[in-house]
Amino acid sequence: xxxxxxxxxxxxxxxxxxxxxxxxxxxxxxxxxxxxxxxxxxxxxxxxxxxxxxxxxxxxxxxxxxxxxxxxxxxxxxxxxxxxxxxxxxxxxxxxxxxxxxxxxxxxxxxxxxxxxx
Amino acid sequence: xxxxxxxxxxxxxxxxxxxxxxxxxxxxxxxxxxxxxxxxxxxxxxxxxxxxxxxxxxxxxxxxxxxxxxxxxxxxxxxxxxxxxxxxxxxxxxxxxxxxxxxxxxxxxxxxxxxxxxxxxxxxxxxxxxxxxxxxxxxxxxxxxxxxxxxxxxxxxxxxxxxxxxxxxxxxxxxxxxxxxxxxxxxxxxxxxx
Numbered sequence: 001x002x003x004x005x006x007x008x009x010x011x012x013x014x015x016x017x018x019x020x021x022x023x024x025x026x027x028x029x030x031x032x033x034x035x036x037x038x039x040x041x042x043x044x045x046x047x048x049x050x051x052x053x054x055x056x057x058x059x060x061x062x063x064x065x066x067x068x069x070x071x072x073x074x075x076x077x078x079x080x081x082x083x084x085x086x087x088x089x090x091x092x093x094x095x096x097x098x099x100x101x102x103x104x105x106x107x108x109x110x111x112x113x114x115x116x117x118x
Numbered sequence: 119x120x121x122x123x124x125x126x127x128x129x130x131x132x133x134x135x136x137x138x139x140x141x142x143x144x145x146x147x148x149x150x151x152x153x154x155x156x157x158x159x160x161x162x163x164x165x166x167x168x169x170x171x172x173x174x175x176x177x178x179x180x181x182x183x184x185x186x187x188x189x190x191x192x193x194x195x196x197x198x199x200x201x202x203x204x205x206x207x208x209x210x211x212x213x214x215x216x217x218x219x220x221x222x223x224x225x226x227x228x229x230x231x232x233x234x235x236x237x238x239x240x241x242x243x244x245x246x247x248x249x250x251x252x253x254x255x256x257x258x259x260x261x262x263x264x265x266x267x268x269x270x271x272x273x274x275x276x277x278x279x280x281x282x283x284x285x286x287x288x289x290x291x292x293x294x295x296x297x298x299x300x301x302x303x304x305x306x307x308x309x310x311x312x
Contacts, residue, residue: 007295014244015263017237018163023156029169030147033176037135037143040180045138 128193129186136183143180146193151176153194154201160264161205163245171204191274198265198275202257209249209256236306243305247297255290262287 134142159168261272
């Protein structure tokens, strides 16, 4: 079997023929590729966590300085309530010294209302 | 499509796309797709298959965008490699074999028509032989002789050195000639009298 051209030249001719082929780029292909890009963008936006707006509770917490401040505030409130319920003697003595003794003020004129007097 | 975006490099556009810029993807699509689909068509010989490979390669580009390292590789280099890999995979899976009978009996048997058919048969035979080569030889030969890239660029694409590329191309071409030599008669080489 005889080839009139050298094998290498024959091979190069075929490569050249392939290189010369027309390769159209159709709009439909560009559209498909952009559709893929849009899909990837949408998926990425769904998986990326977005910063949500803080709620009212979070904003109030921020206003007082966060959780550390809140716990201090809570402790002070509890202490205040307890002092009001069961004041230490020192507190009672202090108020007496300021106000000059116990003052009794009837809220209702109960005796008069019941006609016990006179 | 803004003029400023058009002036940006592929890597800059890819970074912009990773940041959510759709216009950057549009420019990359128009800039890169012609080259990608042409490379695939030259290797596969079929427009529909070439478009599938082009779409697949570009999809991989969109997905890799957030992790793209501009210092490591050029976008076009990366695409050459991806397309070459996708095409050799596709050729192997298809187990393609040219059907010379389908082109042996033209409706019009004028010399020019016959010559065109013979050219097409030879091109198809070459692609089939290329698909039978070891993968790296097929990639090196196609990048050199179908894409006409220089050996240094091929070495970069294939992540190897120039000497290895030269060796792959030489061995690949010898193997192609050996495969095609057995089909000289059916490909009409005996009729080519100079």
